[in-house]
Amino acid sequence: MAQMNLIHALNSAMDVMLGRDPAVVVLGEDIGYFGGVFRVTEGLQRKYGEHRVLDTPIAEGGIIAAAIGMGVNGLRPVAEIQFADYIYPGYDQIVSELARLRYRSAGEFFAPVTVRTPCGGGIRGGQTHSQSPEAIFAHVSGLKVVMPSNPYDAKGLLIASIEDDDPVIFFEPKRLYNGPFDGNPNQAAVPWSAHPLGEVPEGHYTVPIGKAAIARAGSDLTIVTYGTMVHVCEAAARGLGLDAEIVDVRTMVPLDTDTICASVARTGRCVIAHEATRFAGFGAELAATIQEQCFWNLEAPILRVAGWDTPYPHAFEWEYFPGQARVVRALRTVMEAG
Amino acid sequence: MAQMNLIHALNSAMDVMLGRDPAVVVLGEDIGYFGGVFRVTEGLQRKYGEHRVLDTPIAEGGIIAAAIGMGVNGLRPVAEIQFADYIYPGYDQIVSELARLRYRSAGEFFAPVTVRTPCGGGIRGGQTHSQSPEAIFAHVSGLKVVMPSNPYDAKGLLIASIEDDDPVIFFEPKRLYNGPFDGNPNQAAVPWSAHPLGEVPEGHYTVPIGKAAIARAGSDLTIVTYGTMVHVCEAAARGLGLDAEIVDVRTMVPLDTDTICASVARTGRCVIAHEATRFAGFGAELAATIQEQCFWNLEAPILRVAGWDTPYPHAFEWEYFPGQARVVRALRTVMEAG
Amino acid sequence: MPTRSRLHVPVTPARPGEISDFSWLRLSPAGAIARPEPGARSGDITFLADGLVRVLDDAGEAIGPWHPHLEVQDLQIGLRHMLLTRVFDDRMQRIQRSGKISFYMRSLGEEAVSVAQAQALRPADMLFPSYRNQGLQIARGRPLVDLMCQVLSNTRDMCKGRQLPVLYHWREGNIFSISGNLATQFPQAVGWAMAAAIRGQDAVAASWIGEGASAEADFHHALLFASVYRAPVILNVVNNQWAISTFQGFAGGEQRTFAARGPGYGIAGLRVDGNDFLAVHAVTQWAAERARTGHGPTLIEHVTYRGAAHSTSDDPARYRPRDDYQHWPLGDPVERLKQHLIRLGEWSEERHAGLSAELEDHVAASWKEATRFGTLTDPPRLDPHLMFEDVFREMPPHLRRQDAELRAERGQG
Amino acid sequence: MPTRSRLHVPVTPARPGEISDFSWLRLSPAGAIARPEPGARSGDITFLADGLVRVLDDAGEAIGPWHPHLEVQDLQIGLRHMLLTRVFDDRMQRIQRSGKISFYMRSLGEEAVSVAQAQALRPADMLFPSYRNQGLQIARGRPLVDLMCQVLSNTRDMCKGRQLPVLYHWREGNIFSISGNLATQFPQAVGWAMAAAIRGQDAVAASWIGEGASAEADFHHALLFASVYRAPVILNVVNNQWAISTFQGFAGGEQRTFAARGPGYGIAGLRVDGNDFLAVHAVTQWAAERARTGHGPTLIEHVTYRGAAHSTSDDPARYRPRDDYQHWPLGDPVERLKQHLIRLGEWSEERHAGLSAELEDHVAASWKEATRFGTLTDPPRLDPHLMFEDVFREMPPHLRRQDAELRAERGQG
Numbered sequence A, B: 001m002a003q004m005n006l007i008h009a010l011n012s013a014m015d016v017m018l019g020r021d022p023a024v025v026v027l028g029e030d031i032g033y034f035g036g037v038f039r040v041t042e043g044l045q046r047k048y049g050e051h052r053v054l055d056t057p058i059a060e061g062g063i064i065a066a067a068i069g070m071g072v073n074g075l076r077p078v079a080e081i082q083f084a085d086y087i088y089p090g091y092d093q094i095v096s097e098l099a100r101l102r103y104r105s106a107g108e109f110f111a112p113v114t115v116r117t118p119c120g121g122g123i124r125g126g127q128t129h130s131q132s133p134e135a136i137f138a139h140v141s142g143l144k145v146v147m148p149s150n151p152y153d154a155k156g157l158l159i160a161s162i163e164d165d166d167p168v169i170f171f172e173p174k175r176l177y178n179g180p181f182d183g184n185p186n187q188a189a190v191p192w193s194a195h196p197l198g199e200v201p202e203g204h205y206t207v208p209i210g211k212a213a214i215a216r217a218g219s220d221l222t223i224v225t226y227g228t229m230v231h232v233c234e235a236a237a238r239g240l241g242l243d244a245e246i247v248d249v250r251t252m253v254p255l256d257t258d259t260i261c262a263s264v265a266r267t268g269r270c271v272i273a274h275e276a277t278r279f280a281g282f283g284a285e286l287a288a289t290i291q292e293q294c295f296w297n298l299e300a301p302i303l304r305v306a307g308w309d310t311p312y313p314h315a316f317e318w319e320y321f322p323g324q325a326r327v328v329r330a331l332r333t334v335m336e337a338g
Numbered sequence C, D: 001m002p003t004r005s006r007l008h009v010p011v012t013p014a015r016p017g018e019i020s021d022f023s024w025l026r027l028s029p030a031g032a033i034a035r036p037e038p039g040a041r042s043g044d045i046t047f048l049a050d051g052l053v054r055v056l057d058d059a060g061e062a063i064g065p066w067h068p069h070l071e072v073q074d075l076q077i078g079l080r081h082m083l084l085t086r087v088f089d090d091r092m093q094r095i096q097r098s099g100k101i102s103f104y105m106r107s108l109g110e111e112a113v114s115v116a117q118a119q120a121l122r123p124a125d126m127l128f129p130s131y132r133n134q135g136l137q138i139a140r141g142r143p144l145v146d147l148m149c150q151v152l153s154n155t156r157d158m159c160k161g162r163q164l165p166v167l168y169h170w171r172e173g174n175i176f177s178i179s180g181n182l183a184t185q186f187p188q189a190v191g192w193a194m195a196a197a198i199r200g201q202d203a204v205a206a207s208w209i210g211e212g213a214s215a216e217a218d219f220h221h222a223l224l225f226a227s228v229y230r231a232p233v234i235l236n237v238v239n240n241q242w243a244i245s246t247f248q249g250f251a252g253g254e255q256r257t258f259a260a261r262g263p264g265y266g267i268a269g270l271r272v273d274g275n276d277f278l279a280v281h282a283v284t285q286w287a288a289e290r291a292r293t294g295h296g297p298t299l300i301e302h303v304t305y306r307g308a309a310h311s312t313s314d315d316p317a318r319y320r321p322r323d324d325y326q327h328w329p330l331g332d333p334v335e336r337l338k339q340h341l342i343r344l345g346e347w348s349e350e351r352h353a354g355l356s357a358e359l360e361d362h363v364a365a366s367w368k369e370a371t372r373f374g375t376l377t378d379p380p381r382l383d384p385h386l387m388f389e390d391v392f393r394e395m396p397p398h399l400r401r402q403d404a405e406l407r408a409e410r411g412q413g
């Protein structure tokens, strides 16, 4: 066991897999010699060479396409998109090709590509360094979609993703890279070493794709969330003195509806929270599914807490971000209803 | 008034606007000399010339980008993407640019682009000529998203879209081009001339963006749907002898939640239907919003009827398509619940 | 001197009712273009992008430095495969008219591109085709029945009913799955080739794209990545002059050849008479040797003509002169190879007629065999529940639920 | 002869701790490249894509056919604008360190590109810049206070707090809004130019992209559409050798110049010494005349060097020799124009020092003025409810609801 922040945990996952499996290659913009703009691939090229850890042209569409071709030829590429906000030029290759190749070739061809990309706000990145586009991938049949909320899960899920023969879009909430951010920018930063899930095994292990985690057991209501918002919601519920059950979704596809709905069926109340814009966001799928499966147990409408339906503005970061205040209002409303 | 099918109605909308406003230009693949693969732009180049109606290279990203630049320089471009399945190469320009230009420039620049594209299945087009990707546009702040279900609305909404200073993604359910398809492929095709909404004024008129329509008033339950599914749902409810209220959403963004929720609050039961894949589809947003706003009126869980979460398969078109049988099962379940 | 620019609109030389015009087409005589070493620096061989490599002259004689000196038997096999492609296409077209299949796309006039290239490459070389490369399948020996079952979406369809007709794949034959989305396979081929270089495989990748589709971003991605990593790949632009209704000028062919894009990216670019079996074979061999010896990618523009409609959904009489193909200056690839073989004394009109008849029979017999496994209208039919497989390697819970729902809907639940 | 290819990885000439090496850089002497007529056929002037247009020689003399013979006053204004850009950049960089702004990007060493080009174009010409073209704003007379207020996201921010620092726009100045997404503006500029041609406007568009960003699909879209419709546009690749940590070889610059992409698409491509004010001015004038007279687009590669870090978030010492810029063979654009003016007898070290001091004062005074409208840390602050405006022309109901929610959250409801 070692203390790792999210960056180290992700780096360790790739290090372990590059070491174990000669088919694993890592590619992306600035990820080789430089080690990535967030240093997630630091040291990997030095250790595994320029043919295993490749700097690429600035062409996200080309990166995904090349990774698909490599995957078809037996490699297991891990492609980094520098910011999730820049994944759109690769969207066609992801949606039309990566997601559909196994299907259209009846299983004869597939490309086991993992696409890693930092998402989310809270770093003063403005509208093009803060987006959370998970919903537009979750809607695409054939993709697995993952977002960890802590170093332990991050490493285990990334190894599971790399080993998975299906394509995985792996979102990294960048505001969590260095510590479990609770939504309050004015509070001193907390390091991962102060968090139990900052304890990470050095070697190989996996966290299964398709399983949600109970981040906190509780009985007053269920909060269904993922990524940075896990920590924001924990702090908000704590502040209210609520015994909330917090379900960390971890993988949007396949979605662990059993765990989620079992919790809501028990508590009868539910708040859903994510950083992404609200309208047609992933929270909509969660709410739609939960109301369908838990209708007779629900004592109050399910509320969604999310980013506003605007681009992510530079100057109003903390008015935009769905921080504790917004979560608290929803929790109160749901607890008071009925 | 004239009898028009959906193709004629759309053609007439562009004809009217090209005639009224010299800033309107139409561009896309095969749309000029040839008149488009579905003949929606037939005759327009002959009438308005090669500088108003432009054939383009096969590059959806380039088409959208060029349209944005034209829009910034005072034109009002109507860009056709030959099939919605091919819109993804233009997704970055739509999401990162078209949707955000007004916002990031604080209103100083904008591009009043309308993107027309045929969507939906039912024409044996297989997985790359049948998709319904409206959800991935509805989630993007800054885009208006429209899908008509009949010739009258199509013309009025397309004129409204072209006149709108905001970007509009305009989906055309291609299975409706020639007639109001009820989901039964074995039944003789019905022409639009047999439908009241096949009566279309020849000149200029608009149908407002942001307003849903009550396609059929009723009191047993509310069916919220759009596009081809409006007709499938009507037939299914009729077959069951249900007095269903059918809300034709018409514009996904901005969404007319008032009309939708007023109906559900009254009927207490709701089924949502669309052709797109179910998971994280637009139906999720509808269900999430309706359960939130109508919770205390609901007598049964809201059910979604949709395409399966697979690519659209060529050989199994009618097992894939959410036809009357699937709608009927949902209607029954919702009516029997509680 | 005008002080205002005016939007230029590419010129389409002849529309319906007009007389065909190919005077704009830049040709070189057979044998006129030099053949550099396959290892030549791309900067030193830019002339290849503007000329037109041709081996067969108008009399059917093979001449010049690109003459590949193939065995007669190989030429006869090439002729057979081109003719089989054509007979197969014609039959499928007729069958589509009859309603037994939903859609078809012919490669009339472009048979040399696929057949000669497949012959010039090795079986381990990986092919990333477009939808108009059925000749690759045929030249690599794919049983016609397999292709027909795909076109039928029947119980032996390699795609399990999931793809439109003609979007084949063949794993054992090293032919990649065809996408309905244009151009996407081009940079994937480059990625495959990069992996081959990383893994030290002695194989090259080849891909094909229409001149119309070369406008897509993926064309650029392919050239760029191939150039940067010097990938062992052959990138083919099949310039058949038309993209559905749109003339190649709209893809940028009016100002410069498509082959010239190559040198722009620092890779070899080469323009070849795509209806000349020998020339296509020769340049492919050259490009393959270039790739195999570590000298990187080649972009080949095949100058040819789409003799038929775009697909069975298309009617070219709406946008080009009905007899346009008859005026195409580069002739018919089957006819030209046939004349060459006759000139060599290795073929005759009688043998040709015999071969045609044999292939017609073969296609007819294959069709009979294929329809035993079902057609659009007749059983047996694929199990619709196959629809839920292969979305993922293992079916996740939500698809199992939907599968069950469909069973209920179909009264099987 | 190897029988297997090996993945080639572009070479970065010098890494930290190594000695700078620019021996690979292909230069032409000043005055060496011919100047064709601006209406020349693109196919006849491909030499422009491989050479390097230079006017100022090592001694500061202006020579050769591209000598633009500018008025002395224009040269002095050019020098002033370049120097102002630099002084502004330096000040903003220091201020970022102090925490008053969140982020900044300098253009050190690349000032000639923006300033000379803005000067060579007309006010009605529309500019589509990248984030390293602040010189365009300055040369077009934008008050520094406006730029500073944007960088501060304060109450006079032209972007109303919505954009990262340096992503300016200026409608009245005909300078387009800058996107955080690389390359997207390039084909938009072409669309703008197409509209200008459609509307018969006597204006051209110009756009700038980094050599790294030229790898994006939009670069290809821009070249293609510009070529097909012969759009009146000037497409500039600013090759400053680096894209964050990545050397230009990874964008394809190892095999061929970026200018050479132009001729590949049948458009004029021209490579210029980007640190030579006179050369940049001359080629821009040439390209503008070409565009205005209906001869279509030009791709210009500006060979320059990114003297500073990529941004305030970057530390180039991690990936290149600390003193790399000192070894750059094309020198410093400010210094070179200054020497030229001194040689003409129209400038002196004293006047230069005086100008520097004046500009420092101007920048300091502007900063003082700008901060009156608020900083990151000090009021006044923009109203956060501006966040909901301009998503659409009119605020739709769901945004009005969210606006109200935010008011409630902030205790204003």
Ligand SMILES: Cc1ncc(C[n+]2csc(CCOP(=O)(O)OP(=O)(O)O)c2C)c(N)n1
Pocket (backbone or CB within 6 Å): B029, B058, B082, B086, B089, C132, C180, C181, C182, C209, C210, C211, C212, C213, C214, C240, C242, C243, C244, C306, C310
């Ligand atoms: C991304 C995308 N855009 C548009 C289409 C529709 N489409 C199918 S084939 C075609 C024309 C392609 O022409 P070309 O590339 O020249 O190939 P050819 O048909 O001539 O072989 C078009 C526009 C598509 N399949 N994919």
Ligand SMILES: Cc1ncc(C[n+]2csc(CCOP(=O)(O)OP(=O)(O)O)c2C)c(N)n1
Pocket (backbone or CB within 6 Å): A029, A058, A082, A086, A089, D132, D180, D181, D182, D209, D210, D211, D212, D213, D214, D240, D242, D243, D244, D306, D310
């Ligand atoms: C689509 C996209 N991908 C990646 C980035 C991240 N990024 C910002 S600047 C940059 C380097 C650009 O280098 P270059 O184009 O050479 O311009 P320079 O910074 O040298 O002026 C990168 C990779 C981005 N902003 N947008």
Ligand SMILES: [Mg+2]
Pocket (backbone or CB within 6 Å): C210, C211, C212, C238, C239, C240, C241, C242, C243, C244, C306
């Ligand atoms: Mg073609």
Ligand SMILES: [Mg+2]
Pocket (backbone or CB within 6 Å): D210, D211, D212, D238, D239, D240, D241, D242, D243, D244, D306
């Ligand atoms: Mg650069």
